[in-house]
Amino acid sequence: MQAELFDWDKIRVFRTVAHLGSMSAAAIRLGGSVPTISRRVSDLEADLNTQLFHRSTRGIELTEAGSILLRHANVMADVMEAVEIDVADRLGTQTGIVRLDVDEALLAWWLAPQLPTFLRSHPGIDLRTSAWTPPTPEALNPADVLTTLDRPVQSDLVTRRLGKVHYAIYAAPSHPAVEGGLADLSDISAARCIFPQGLALRITGSLTPANPLRQFCERSPVTNSLASALAECRSGAALCALPTFVEASHTDICRICPLPDVRDDIWLSFPERARRLERCMTVLDWLRGLLCSEAHPCFRQNPAQALRMEPAPPLRRQA
CATH class of the missing domain: 3.40.190.10 (Periplasmic binding protein-like II)
Structure with missing residues (x-):
């Protein structure tokens, strides 16, 4: 790919996908659609004639070529940010x-x-x-x-x-x-109590197995949705x-x-x-x-x- 045809927008999309680890997350961050993000990455792979991501049902991960490109993309991003800062300082x-x-x-x-x-x-x-x-x-x-x-x-x-x-x-x-x-926990031990996933991981990862809070957490439902946990509580x-x-x-x-x-x-x-x-x-x-x-x-x-x-x-x- 000739340097004058190097498309920063494709590199920016690639860098965001690499950072977030998924096309859908990159689409949300960049305000586009998943097909558009996927097409940008595929176009960049075609431009470079190499595969940048391993794709599977478990998600995506960088290939060796993708890791090399990401290092250069990070340098490019630093340059773009420096330009923005210099211009912003004047304006x-x-x-x-x-x-x-x-x-x-x-x-x-x-x-x-x-x-x-x-x-x-x-x-x-x-x-x-x-x-x-x-x-x-x-x-x-x-x-x-x-x-x-x-x-x-x-x-x-x-x-x-x-x-x-x-x-x-x-x-x-x-x-x-x-x-x-x-x-205290002994008073509510039989009640249904929901733990958000992040908090549950902290409890089970930092407290001993004999700790009453850890025991209560381990026998309670865990959710990855803060909104649903709060909604059930309020109801x-x-x-x-x-x-x-x-x-x-x-x-x-x-x-x-x-x-x-x-x-x-x-x-x-x-x-x-x-x-x-x-x-x-x-x-x-x-x-x-x-x-x-x-x-x-x-x-x-x-x-x-x-x-x-x-x-x-x-x-x-x-x-």
């Missing part, structure tokens, strides 16, 4: 796209209610949010800012630990478990283990049993280039304020303080 940096990857629960139940206020205050910033997924080992995360409960492993990211996420068992007011007030069909910050956006469920044995750090991460873009720094400052333990006690390090049996105050929405 004013409070405008443009900021890609924000966030833990799904934090995004849905804590950050999303505050997005309208942020966007009204910064109309020039095109904030594009996605639920965070771990990148493949070979790829770089294309996000400008990440807020996660797992510390990112990429060595090129600046990473800061903010507060802690704490967990509790919740129920609808109509659920029989609410009648007795504050409970009274089941108890649900949830992060305590859910109370700020859902006042129709009751905290009945704190879970002090499990908690997660909140990590705020960004590539070094983000420091040079004012719009990225604006988003970072906004996130620091929303996840600050001094302003929001539910993120305090101390479980005794963070899990006090008082409802988390609803997030204030500014006019």
